[in-house]
Structure formats: C-alpha cells, structure tokens
Amino acid sequence: MRQTGNQSTMASVSPIPQIVEEGAAVGAPPAFARWAKLGAWLERMGERLNPILVKECRQSLKSRQFAITFALVLAACWLWSIFGVTLIGPSIYYSGAAAGTKMFEGYFFILAVALLIVVPFGAFRSLADERDDRTFELLAITTLRPRQIVAGKLGSAIIQMLVYLSAVSPCLGFTYLLRGIELPTILLALGYCLLTSVGLSILCLLAGTVALARQWYSLLSALMVLLLIGNFGFTISGEVGIVMGSSVLNYGSADFWHAVGGFLLAHVSYDTLFFLAATARLTFPSENRSTPLRIAMLSQHLLLTFAFAWFVTRIASNATRELAPMLIESLTPYCILLTIHWYVMGAFMTGETSQLSDRAKRGLPQSFVGRAILTWFTPGSATGYVFAVANLLAMTLVVHAVLLYVWLDPGLRMQATLSAGRANFDRTSQLNLLLFGYAAFYLGLGRIVTGALRRVATVRMAGAVMLNVLLVLVGCITPLLIEEIFAGRGRWSSGYSLLYVFNPFYSISSSQSSALSGQIELALVIVLGSASVVFLANLRAVAAELRRTRVAAPERVAEDDAALAVKPVAIPVTPWD
Amino acid sequence: MISTPSTTSSGPIIEVRHLCRYFDRAKAVDDISFSVKRGQVFGYIGPNGAGKTTSMRILSTLDQPTSGDAYVDGFSVVDDPDRVRRRLGFMPDYFGTYSNMNVVEYLDFFARSYGLRGDDRRRALNYVMDFTQLESLRYKPIGGLSKGMKQRLCLGRTMVHDPAVLVLDEPAAGLDPRARIELREMIGRLASDGKTVLISSHILTELAEMCDIVGIIELGKMLAVGSVADIQRSQQRHSQIRVRALGGARPLAAWLGERDGIRQITAEGETATFIHDGDEQSEADLLRDMIAAGFRVAAFGSQTKSLEDVFMQVTAGKVQ
Numbered sequence A: 001m002r003q004t005g006n007q008s009t010m011a012s013v014s015p016i017p018q019i020v021e022e023g024a025a026v027g028a029p030p031a032f033a034r035w036a037k038l039g040a041w042l043e044r045m046g047e048r049l050n051p052i053l054v055k056e057c058r059q060s061l062k063s064r065q066f067a068i069t070f071a072l073v074l075a076a077c078w079l080w081s082i083f084g085v086t087l088i089g090p091s092i093y094y095s096g097a098a099a100g101t102k103m104f105e106g107y108f109f110i111l112a113v114a115l116l117i118v119v120p121f122g123a124f125r126s127l128a129d130e131r132d133d134r135t136f137e138l139l140a141i142t143t144l145r146p147r148q149i150v151a152g153k154l155g156s157a158i159i160q161m162l163v164y165l166s167a168v169s170p171c172l173g174f175t176y177l178l179r180g181i182e183l184p185t186i187l188l189a190l191g192y193c194l195l196t197s198v199g200l201s202i203l204c205l206l207a208g209t210v211a212l213a214r215q216w217y218s219l220l221s222a223l224m225v226l227l228l229i230g231n232f233g234f235t236i237s238g239e240v241g242i243v244m245g246s247s248v249l250n251y252g253s254a255d256f257w258h259a260v261g262g263f264l265l266a267h268v269s270y271d272t273l274f275f276l277a278a279t280a281r282l283t284f285p286s287e288n289r290s291t292p293l294r295i296a297m298l299s300q301h302l303l304l305t306f307a308f309a310w311f312v313t314r315i316a317s318n319a320t321r322e323l324a325p326m327l328i329e330s331l332t333p334y335c336i337l338l339t340i341h342w343y344v345m346g347a348f349m350t351g352e353t354s355q356l357s358d359r360a361k362r363g364l365p366q367s368f369v370g371r372a373i374l375t376w377f378t379p380g381s382a383t384g385y386v387f388a389v390a391n392l393l394a395m396t397l398v399v400h401a402v403l404l405y406v407w408l409d410p411g412l413r414m415q416a417t418l419s420a421g422r423a424n425f426d427r428t429s430q431l432n433l434l435l436f437g438y439a440a441f442y443l444g445l446g447r448i449v450t451g452a453l454r455r456v457a458t459v460r461m462a463g464a465v466m467l468n469v470l471l472v473l474v475g476c477i478t479p480l481l482i483e484e485i486f487a488g489r490g491r492w493s494s495g496y497s498l499l500y501v502f503n504p505f506y507s508i509s510s511s512q513s514s515a516l517s518g519q520i521e522l523a524l525v526i527v528l529g530s531a532s533v534v535f536l537a538n539l540r541a542v543a544a545e546l547r548r549t550r551v552a553a554p555e556r557v558a559e560d561d562a563a564l565a566v567k568p569v570a571i572p573v574t575p576w577d
Numbered sequence B: 001m002i003s004t005p006s007t008t009s010s011g012p013i014i015e016v017r018h019l020c021r022y023f024d025r026a027k028a029v030d031d032i033s034f035s036v037k038r039g040q041v042f043g044y045i046g047p048n049g050a051g052k053t054t055s056m057r058i059l060s061t062l063d064q065p066t067s068g069d070a071y072v073d074g075f076s077v078v079d080d081p082d083r084v085r086r087r088l089g090f091m092p093d094y095f096g097t098y099s100n101m102n103v104v105e106y107l108d109f110f111a112r113s114y115g116l117r118g119d120d121r122r123r124a125l126n127y128v129m130d131f132t133q134l135e136s137l138r139y140k141p142i143g144g145l146s147k148g149m150k151q152r153l154c155l156g157r158t159m160v161h162d163p164a165v166l167v168l169d170e171p172a173a174g175l176d177p178r179a180r181i182e183l184r185e186m187i188g189r190l191a192s193d194g195k196t197v198l199i200s201s202h203i204l205t206e207l208a209e210m211c212d213i214v215g216i217i218e219l220g221k222m223l224a225v226g227s228v229a230d231i232q233r234s235q236q237r238h239s240q241i242r243v244r245a246l247g248g249a250r251p252l253a254a255w256l257g258e259r260d261g262i263r264q265i266t267a268e269g270e271t272a273t274f275i276h277d278g279d280e281q282s283e284a285d286l287l288r289d290m291i292a293a294g295f296r297v298a299a300f301g302s303q304t305k306s307l308e309d310v311f312m313q314v315t316a317g318k319v320q
Helices: A003-013 A020-025 A030-048 A051-062 A064-093 A096-132 A136-140 A146-177 A183-210 A214-247 A254-282 A291-316 A318-350 A368-377 A381-408 A410-417 A423-454 A461-487 A504-510 A514-546 A555-565 B052-059 B081-087 B103-113 B118-132 B147-159 B177-192 B204-210 B228-235 B250-257 B280-292 B307-314
Strands: B014-023 B026-036 B041-045 B067-072 B088-091 B165-169 B196-200 B213-218 B221-226 B238-245 B262-268 B271-277 B297-303
Touching: A051 A064, A051 A096, A051 A146, A051 B103, A064 A096, A064 A146, A096 A136, A096 A146, A096 A183, A096 A214, A146 A183, A146 A254, A183 A214, A183 A254, A254 A291, A291 A318, A291 A368, A291 A381, A318 A381, A318 A410, A318 A423, A318 A461, A368 A381, A368 A514, A381 A410, A381 A423, A381 A514, A410 A423, A423 A461, A423 A504, A423 A514, A461 A504, A504 A514, B014 B052, B026 B052, B026 B213, B041 B052, B041 B204, B052 B067, B052 B088, B052 B165, B052 B196, B081 B088, B088 B147, B103 B118, B103 B147, B118 B147, B118 B177, B147 B165, B147 B177, B177 B196, B177 B204, B204 B307, B213 B228, B213 B307, B221 B228, B221 B307, B228 B307, B238 B250, B238 B280, B250 B262, B250 B271, B271 B280, B280 B297
Parallel strands: B026 B221, B041 B196, B041 B213, B088 B165, B165 B196
Antiparallel strands: B014 B026, B014 B067, B213 B221, B238 B271, B238 B297, B262 B271
C-alpha cells in the first residue's frame, strides 16, 4: 500500500461497502423516502462535524459525571418547583408579581451551578484527561489543527450547556406563566449566564492547555475551582441585578441595546483572545503562533477606541454638551484599561524568543510597505515590544486629540472647565503620559533582562512574564526599603517624593493631587526620559529582528503544494459519468 | 477528504541528520544520523535510556530537537510537521485509549482526525478491522480488551490513514508469545505491502528476522548502522572456525600453530577448532592454504555472531 494509491489499495483489500442511504430512498413509500433522504443528509452533515466534537459528545453523554449532573439538575428543578410553589402557597394564583421572580431565581441558581461550574470545569478536565489517558500526544500527531481541538472541546461544552438549558427551560417557561417577570428579562439573564459560561469554558480550556504539563495541573485545578466559585457568586448577583432592575431597564431604548452590544463585543473579543491563546499553546513551536494573537490584541484596542469615539460623538452633540466634564473623566478608565491591556500583552510578547524558525520565516512580509507595517505582527520579543509601545503611543495620541478637541471647542471647553478650570485637562494628560511611560519603561527593561538571562539559562515565556511582574515589584518596594534603611522606621509614610518615581501605582495616584503637581511633572520627565533610554537600548534587538527576511519554502514543499492543489480526477461510477 | 500525499521524494523516506536532544545537561540524543530507504524495516536497538524513544518522538513530531533535523519523505519534522504527520503513523510504548468508547468508535475518531470522510473512512475502517482481526470485537468497549487486543487496536489506529512510514516503539513489550508472533506477522505484512517500518524492541532475535537494517544506539549515540550481516561483519574482527579434516585433526592443529593470527587451537578426533583474527578474505586464503598443504578438509565453517552477541559487543551497558 503506497502513499499514491492508498485508497485504491484499500479498496482492493476490502471491497467498498454498499452505500445504503440512497438506495433505501429508491422505490420506498414517499414518507419513508423523505426520512431516508433526511437521514442521508444528516449523515453528510455529520461528516463535516469536528471529530473532537463527535468524540467528546460520544464520551461525555455516556459518562457517569454527565448522567449524575443531569439527574441532579432535573431533581433539583422538581424539588424547587414543589418547594417554591408550597412556599408561595395559594397566593400564587393572584400575587404573580413576586411569584414569577422568586421561582425564576431558584431555577436560575440550579442552572447556573451546571453552566458556571460543572460545564467549564468539565472543559478543563477534558484536556487534563487527555494527558491522564495519554491520548493527547496521539491527538497531536493527527492532522487535526489545534484550532479544531479547542473548538471541538468548546463545542462539546456548548452542547452540554444547551442540554442543561433545555432540561430547565420548561421550568423557566413556567415562571413566565406565573407573571412578574418579562420575557426579555428571562432571555437577558439566560443570555448573560450562557455568555459567561462560554467565556469561562474558553478560559478553562486555556488553563487546560497549561495543565497538560503535569507540574501545573494541581495548582491550576485549585485556581480554576476558586475562579469558578468566585465567578458563580458574581454572576448570580448580576442576574439578581438584571431581575431586580428589570422595572427600570428600558428595553425600547437605543442606549440600553448599545450597552448590551458593547458588553457582548467586549466579551466576544476576550473570548476570541483566550481561544487563540489556547490554540497557540497547542500549536507546534516552529509555527507562527504570535500573529493571530497580536491581531486579536489590536482588534480589542480598536474596539475600545471605537466605543470611546462613539461616546465622544454622543457627548459632542448639542443635546448633551453639559456632559463635557464626564468626557474628560472617561479618558481615565480608557487609558487605564488600555495600559493594563498592553502591559499584560506586552509582557507575553516580550517573553517570546528572538529566534524565528524557517517555517515562520516563510511567511514574513517581503515588500517595503509590508515590512514597515506587518513586521510588528511577526513573532519576536523586540517586535512585540515595539508593537506594544506603538499601541500605547496611539492611545496617548487619541487621549490628547480628544483633549485638544474639547479645548478647541468653546462650548465644550466652557462646560469642561466650569468646576476645576484647566486642572482636569492637565491631570488627564499627566496620567496618560505616566501610564505610557511606565508601561514602555518596564516592558523594555523586562525584555532586556530576559534577553540577558537567556544567554546563560533557559527562560520560558511564563518566566519572562513573572520577571516583568518582579521588576514592577522591585520598582515599588526598593524606595520603601531605601527609606526604611536611611530615614528610619515609619518615616517613609511622609508622602510622595521623587524617590518613588519608579513606583507606578504611587506616582499615578499622586498625579491626581494638585498639591504635588510640581513633583509629578518632574517625575513625568524622569519616567519618559527613562522610557526613551530603555527604548533606545532595545533598538539593537529591534534592528536584528527587522533584518530577518523571508525564506523560500523547500522545493519538496512546493511540489507537495502543487500536487495538493490539483483536484483529483473524478472516477466514473455509473455509465452516465 | 484527507489531503492524501500525492508525491513522493526520490531520496530516502527517513533521513536523520545530526540529531541532538538535550534535557539540560543530559544528552538524550547526541548527534545521530542515519537514513532508511522506502520499504525497509529499520530496527532500533539499544538499552533502556539509550535515546530510542526520544529520537522516535522527534521523528513523529512530538518533540523538537535541540539541533539537527530529521526528514520524512523529504519534509523536515521541525519545519513541516503537518506534512510529516500525513505520512507517518506513530505507535508509542503506551496504549492511549479513551474511556466510554468501543473499538469502532475509537478507530472512527482517529480516521476522522486524519481527515478521512465518508466512504474513504468506511473503507479505511473496514481494512484496518480486517487487517488487525478486530472485526468480531467491533462494538466491544476498549476497557474490556486484553493487552494483545489493545496492541492490535493501537496498530490499527497507527495505520488508519495509510501512512508510508510506521514508527513503532516497543510494540511487542509485555505481550504473550502468541500475541507477539501475531504482531510480528502483521508487521511483516506491512513491510511486504511496501511500508517503511521503524521499530524498536528488546527482543533482538525477532528484530534480526524482521529488519533489513538495524541501528544500535547507546547513551544517545549511534554506535552502528547497517544490515544485520554488515554489522556482524564489521564487529567480527575475529571468528571461531571449526574444521573437519579426514584422517585426524592433530597434524592440522600443529600446522595451524605455526601460522600467524591463529590462537586457542583445540583438536579432538577429526575436528579442529580455533580463533582466527581476520576477515572473510583471510578465511578463504586459510582454507586454500590448508588444502594446498595436503589436508583433506571435509568441512570448514566460521561461526557468525548473533545480533544479541553483536549488541553485547557494541554496547557497554551504560544508561543515561
């Protein structure tokens, strides 16, 4: 049996089984024929399903854990139905306002246990089981792509969610019939729960990819249990908020749906990022694992910026100009969110190695414009550093553009300076520049230290990320120690001084105090100066990564690609073919 | 439909070039190179911890080399693992079976995972079931299979996508004699079907029968590669020769004692036994001289070393 003729050889050894689906339709009564056609169609669709999804469904629906959980969910619903109705008593017939809500909360709690704890932890376990059963390696060497593996596991989790939801749905319908709770509120609460469950399942799958290494398993299991239980309380309180606040929620308002859309987008964007991260962890090391993640990070930045731009245009409209101070204030969370985003992502990106495999080099941009724009999306710690700094710089430009826009518009400026004069503008600008400076400084320093350590020891990405965190901690703790040693116990609490210039948290919180404006301005100069020095120190590594050029795929790969591109010749199977 | 490899390289199907794999300071694989031609059965021999499994895992794209590379059908295991995976089936030294699954579901899952769809998949499953004789156990839960049956199932899984290369790590380990013989027969059938098989085993007699070439590895280094006969010859710098001379062996023994490169001569009746330092050519010269000297030689034979003897001679019994 050779490669070139594998199918035909198999056929010669083992005759082709008769295909019965289509034959069954011929000559059968119309009703049966329709069913046979449907069966054949379903089978064809089944062929397209993700193999992992098929396997996981086969396994999990037969598993004892699923059977027990499903039975418990049903039993709990029955018990709550009896207990709840008994509790409400005869008033159930006329005081429906409270009855529906009360019963819904009970059912939601039962459903949430399955959706927010059992299903996500099952997703985490499903990857860990692959390690325990020693099947992961067998899976890894198939032609399945890592994306298919993660998507299959996620698909199985979603199917389990839907099975649990379908089991509880008659009870939820019952709460609507009791009155007191509107259909949009029920759907909103369920959507919120399902979305959270999907997000948690993806996060658990990401943790599961890390837990494939035995040393992380116990720690991550404990962390996941804590996260799921903690999140359970949070989601339940969110649901209570939705149900309790349903009377004030205006489902007809565009703002309400904009807010829901924004929440949904933010959720989906992080779900996508975690999904891609889980996929990257399962991808073979020589492949380019970084570019899809960088695209996702940038997309999140753009999403937040577009949401913010939408907010700015709303405020800038004539009807809401009195909200101009709020516009300036809203720049603070925008800056903080994006700085955290890019600092965390930057810590991972600067933890990448500078070596690029030949495989990854095959996809490097070639043209001048391509190299100028797309090089920053290619793997490498230096390109990652520049990518993070460039995005932080873009954030700074957006913030200052908004400040300038408000300042140049007399109406908006008047509203924005009514209470505190120019101070709001200055503080926001300082905060933004401090955030930018600290992130650029610590990320750059982290990259340099990691690179130096890698010359003498193996530093993995997790180690590089920890190193970044450690540097910030050193920046925070060192001034305290210095003051403790030189000024004596208790003196360090005297207030902000330039000794604390590398403590980002203290400097940023102090930047909001007008009394310290002089010191903060000096701190800002030092931080931006240090960030510039660190950036320049990184330029050599950046230049080295920029010099990488595309390598051609080996001839053998080109041959194979050409052969795969040729469609196979259809083999005639009937006299009419 | 699976992206069935439709081209083949003209060179060796497996080529390992200066492969190294270090785990901190331990050199699991240390600069090994060898190649295997299409359709050959390559036996990988070495003591436990010699680096067999590590190099097989690298070849199967489960691990990355510290340096060097390996090629399967011309594709690098480092840079083109996806193309290698389409052409290679790996059977590790563990079963790797799923719970809550029966035999056909298990094979069906792996067939789907290799991209086989519709009739192609059904044909592949039927072929594999037939080949491994698991048809009667089609719906049996995997948990209830015997070790031998599980090993067959794993072989079936390895070959379900019809790979050109099969890498089998200790496939006969822990099997009873019957299961071992059946497995050997199956591997023999695969080889006769033109598959390239790279197999590691501790049962050297079986390997000697099965393999076209063998590689002996110890402490991560490849000590010898070649056909069993070649290795035997290269390792055999001296041979034990037995000669039957009509009319008595004592004069022959005396004659032999005067020659260089001959030692430990014993004579008993018509048979003389001695150690001869030299290659096959030198043995032929000795026989010619013996006849020329007037001895009536009725039998002349040198005892070749078995693969086990060669293995013991080549390796020092060290492990990492």
